[in-house]
Amino acid sequence: MEFNPEKFIEEISPQLKEIVDGKAIAAVSGGVDSTTASVLSYKILGEKIIPIMIDTGFLRENEANNVKNMLKDIMPLQIIDESERFISGLEGLSDAEEKRKKFRQLFYDTLSRLVKEYNAKYLIQGTIAADWVETQGGIKTQHNVLVQLGIDTEKEWGFKVVEPLADLYKDEVRALARYLGLPKEIYNRQPFPGPGLLVRTVGKLTREKLELVRRATAIVERNLSNLNLSQYFAVIFESDAEYNEKLSSEVGCKVKIYKSLATGVKGDVRAYGNVAGLECSKDYESLREIMEKITKYNITHVVVKVKDKDPNGVYTVGIRAVITQDFMTADFAKIDWDLLEKIADEINIQKIKEIVYDITTKPPATIEYE
Numbered sequence: 078m079e080f081n082p083e084k085f086i087e088e089i090s091p092q093l094k095e096i097v098d099g100k101a102i103a104a105v106s107g108g109v110d111s112t113t114a115s116v117l118s119y120k121i122l123g124e125k126i127i128p129i130m131i132d133t134g135f136l137r138e139n140e141a142n143n144v145k146n147m148l149k150d151i152m153p154l155q156i157i158d159e160s161e162r163f164i165s166g167l168e169g170l171s172d173a174e175e176k177r178k179k180f181r182q183l184f185y186d187t188l189s190r191l192v193k194e195y196n197a198k199y200l201i202q203g204t205i206a207a208d209w210v211e212t213q214g215g216i217k218t219q220h221n222v223l224v225q226l227g228i229d230t231e232k233e234w235g236f237k238v239v240e241p242l243a244d245l246y247k248d249e250v251r252a253l254a255r256y257l258g259l260p261k262e263i264y265n266r267q268p269f270p271g272p273g274l275l276v277r278t279v280g281k282l283t284r285e286k287l288e289l290v291r292r293a294t295a296i297v298e299r300n301l302s303n304l305n306l307s308q309y310f311a312v313i314f315e316s317d318a319e320y321n322e323k324l325s326s327e328v329g330c331k332v333k334i335y336k337s338l339a340t341g342v343k344g345d346v347r348a349y350g351n352v353a354g355l356e357c358s359k360d361y362e363s364l365r366e367i368m369e370k371i372t373k374y375n376i377t378h379v380v381v382k383v384k385d386k387d388p389n390g391v392y393t394v395g396i397r398a399v400i401t402q403d404f405m406t407a408d409f410a411k412i413d414w415d416l417l418e419k420i421a422d423e424i425n426i427q428k429i430k431e432i433v434y435d436i437t438t439k440p441p442a443t444i445e446y447e
């Protein structure tokens with residue numbers, strides 16, 4: 078059935094008014110879901126809602142200020158800088174799930190403190206259907222899924238969680254955002270994970286990798302923003318890899334296996350496997366066949382070399398661009414190689430050894446790397 082935002086608001090307004098009988102903190106991450114949940118609640122409940130954005134240190138360049146500006150005529154957003162606390166709490170961790178779980182703990186410890194400071198009782202979150210479906214399925218720990226996992230937030234953190242968008246999928250959230258009169262920059266905004274650049278700094282979190290991926294992200298976003306892609310971004314991981322003879326002869330081109338691990342989803346369950354790097358044909362349909370073959374092994378993401386960069390570099394920057402309706406499955410975008418090379422030219426950052434392009438569908442990869 079076609080989603081009807083007017084009807085949705087009509088049904089949710091009395092429910093929200095009944096549930097939220099005191100002040101509520103509305104946490105905005107900068108993504109479309111949490112922004113829409115906050116604006117919806119603010120429109121329905123007004124001053125009871127305190128919209129905040131935590132600067133976790135894993136936001137994109139100027140992100141907190143950009144979001145604040147985009148919303149300035151809609152609701153007053155306060156930015157709380159917690160970057161040092163988050164980065165130092167996560168520095169040195171490598172395992173994808175461990176990073177997500179630690180992030181979640183830091184996130185809710187912060188919110189718990191803020192709820193007390195503002196004398197609030199509730200937390201409004203932008204959790205949507207895909208988040209809890211995937212978390213319950215064990216694919217990954219979304220930092221914002223609590224109630225569905227049986228976590229008693231009142232006991233643990235002293236607030237009740239309210240999730241007005243919990244039954245909606247992404248395209249419905251966008252329709253709702255548009256209906257609420259949010260600017261195009263928001264309802265068309267590509268999704269951005271709550272843990273942000275943390276999950277794009279693949280493997281061990283270091284301040285250096287984080288700063289490099291932040292810079293690469295800005296370049297990738299600037300170049301791909303006009304292509305109508307569902308999501309596009311940069312990731313960074315260590316370039317250490319080993320040439321794999323067996324796979325190379327099986328698929329007829331040079332295959333190396335990076336030491337870095339990334340998440341995938343195979344047969345509806347979570348996978349955590351290696352990233353494979355190809356140096357071969359640039360024909361997308363042949364690449365797709367190779368990707369399908371080698372992801373039968375313990376490989377979750379397949380990337381193709383775009384360009385070598387700093388010969389003394391130690392990091393690989395991956396460009397990821399996907400097309401999807403519901404974010405539960407996705408295809409890689411067939412970006413012009415000329416454009417990819419132009420982006421690679423612009424990513425002129427010391428320590429970056431090579432630029433690669435991700436050609437994995439979801440499944441077997443996830444859209445993000447962790």
Ligand code: XMP
Nearest residue numbers: 219220268269270271272404439443444445
């Ligand atoms: P995956 O990587 O699971 O991503 O294929 C599916 C969509 O969800 C986004 N994503 C997140 N969104 N909190 C969020 O709000 C998260 O922790 C999170 N992890 C992934 C991802 O960017 C993609 O759009």
